[in-house]
Amino acid sequence: MASAVAASKVWGQLSTHADEFSGTTLHQLFAADPTRGESLCLEAAGWSIDYSKNLASGETLALLLALAEAAGLRRRIDAMFAGERINSTEDRAALHVALRAPQSADMRVDGENVVPAVHGVLDRMSRFARSVRAGEWRGHSGRAIRNVVNIGIGGSDLGPAMATQALAAYADRNITSRFVSNIDATDFAEKTRDLDPAETLFIVCSKTFTTLETLTNARTARDWLTNALGSEAAVARHFVAVSTHAEAVARFGIDPENMFGFWDWVGGRYSLPSAVGLSLMLAIGPERFRELLAGYHAMDEHFRTAPFARNAPVLLALLGVWYGNFLGAGSHAVLPYDANLARLPAYLQQLDMESNGKSTTLDGKPIRDITTAPILWGEAGSNGQHAFFQLLHQGTRLVPCDFIGFCQSLHPLGEHHDLLMANCFAQTEALAFGKSADALRAEGVQEDLVPHRSFSGNRPSTTLLAESLTPATLGALLALYEHRVFVQGVLWNVNSFDQWGVELGKQLASLIAPELAAEPEPELSHDSSTNALIRRYRLLRRS
Ligand code: G6Q
Numbered sequence: 001m002a003s004a005v006a007a008s009k010v011w012g013q014l015s016t017h018a019d020e021f022s023g024t025t026l027h028q029l030f031a032a033d034p035t036r037g038e039s040l041c042l043e044a045a046g047w048s049i050d051y052s053k054n055l056a057s058g059e060t061l062a063l064l065l066a067l068a069e070a071a072g073l074r075r076r077i078d079a080m081f082a083g084e085r086i087n088s089t090e091d092r093a094a095l096h097v098a099l100r101a102p103q104s105a106d107m108r109v110d111g112e113n114v115v116p117a118v119h120g121v122l123d124r125m126s127r128f129a130r131s132v133r134a135g136e137w138r139g140h141s142g143r144a145i146r147n148v149v150n151i152g153i154g155g156s157d158l159g160p161a162m163a164t165q166a167l168a169a170y171a172d173r174n175i176t177s178r179f180v181s182n183i184d185a186t187d188f189a190e191k192t193r194d195l196d197p198a199e200t201l202f203i204v205c206s207k208t209f210t211t212l213e214t215l216t217n218a219r220t221a222r223d224w225l226t227n228a229l230g231s232e233a234a235v236a237r238h239f240v241a242v243s244t245h246a247e248a249v250a251r252f253g254i255d256p257e258n259m260f261g262f263w264d265w266v267g268g269r270y271s272l273p274s275a276v277g278l279s280l281m282l283a284i285g286p287e288r289f290r291e292l293l294a295g296y297h298a299m300d301e302h303f304r305t306a307p308f309a310r311n312a313p314v315l316l317a318l319l320g321v322w323y324g325n326f327l328g329a330g331s332h333a334v335l336p337y338d339a340n341l342a343r344l345p346a347y348l349q350q351l352d353m354e355s356n357g358k359s360t361t362l363d364g365k366p367i368r369d370i371t372t373a374p375i376l377w378g379e380a381g382s383n384g385q386h387a388f389f390q391l392l393h394q395g396t397r398l399v400p401c402d403f404i405g406f407c408q409s410l411h412p413l414g415e416h417h418d419l420l421m422a423n424c425f426a427q428t429e430a431l432a433f434g435k436s437a438d439a440l441r442a443e444g445v446q447e448d449l450v451p452h453r454s455f456s457g458n459r460p461s462t463t464l465l466a467e468s469l470t471p472a473t474l475g476a477l478l479a480l481y482e483h484r485v486f487v488q489g490v491l492w493n494v495n496s497f498d499q500w501g502v503e504l505g506k507q508l509a510s511l512i513a514p515e516l517a518a519e520p521e522p523e524l525s526h527d528s529s530t531n532a533l534i535r536r537y538r539l540l541r542r543s
Pocket of ligand 1: 153154155205208210211214268269354499
């Protein structure tokens, strides 16, 4: 059994309801309630969230809300905000909400209010960002910094990389921002090939400061810099660190004075609003960064205080559970209609799939009878329309979609924005209501083409709309997804804050690495496939 909630009466009722619901169409739901488009829409932290085009009736929503109650969601939300050690397998709190709390707040871990320390680091980051942006912080040879390269991976890369692109319109365009993450040397080489070392600042961003990819890239960066500037002393003006591990930072050769800290209660994929966002702050400036935090906080407050029936993260999480556990959906698409949100799906992929891609309950039992996190994927609109949307409209799979858009463009050029948003709205309409064979015949479509050209409709989507893409609306959007993930983790009874599933591959890589180059060939004791791959690589590799 997966969890108490999966064994609950309401879970059974939802299963029965899913069978009864199976013939219901969005056409019928909208016809039965002419105000559905307005009533199933809510406002939260600058976002208007239309969930009316979901395959859910009043009864569905009532049962899902009862499921949230049965899972003890309120108590779990309170436990998160109270700094309890809800990350039980790592014996830690998951108090990322404290990173965006106002200075006056009091949020405790082990009895200590962490908000003053959070603001202390934010103030240090702000002073540093101001001095770099003003050209006061100089490189080793006296030149101002014009390039900022964040070296990190996973949670120490995806957030700042995604947000720096998302908020490019707010950035100081005299600063070039780059993100090096992959251990493939191509990443470092391509991202630095046009940069002048004398004007380049590296942020080595690693919570643990032990991550193979990041430390390898950081050493390569140090060599690149010191070779060009001719002095080891240059490191002091060109390297800063973001970490929780001061000794490891010092061992690497970065003065802990130039380190920006955070805490073990901040998970990597929840760390953008911590010092991990330093590269973003350097790009957009401290004031804009604080607007981002205010947006996060507004959504945190909505999540903490709104009744579940009007609570955006709760409702979206429940709908996701409905699709995944009762209607058989295996994936979830996120489709931002903003070119600068191109990295949002990748960011959310980590957030969702690393948090809830689990098959063990909090109390260590295997989950065999229900599914947990879906495969999250997506692409910026309208590009996706000319690629995979075919499957969304006429494929055999149920893929719930989130459409994300803005009423105002940051680049108002001619008709572009109206056309972009017309496409966004049209997609949700086409998915929901389709086009019948009769309508095609009435248009005179040739009979043999009618089956090919008809659209079943009944394909669910949620539309998230904000006035414009600002630091605040971005922060609120990210917090919305964070809390959606948390709620689903509660319903599936998994720990959304650990990631043991990434460990085994790392351990095996550390065993294989010396076997690739050792001479003579060491005895290989893997399976026959892995042994053969290693031998083939050894044969063809260039030393
Ligand atoms: C995120 C994960 C993971 C982590 C990276 C980088 O939640 O824990 O993606 O962020 O492995 O770790 P470091 O920041 O310790 O280098």
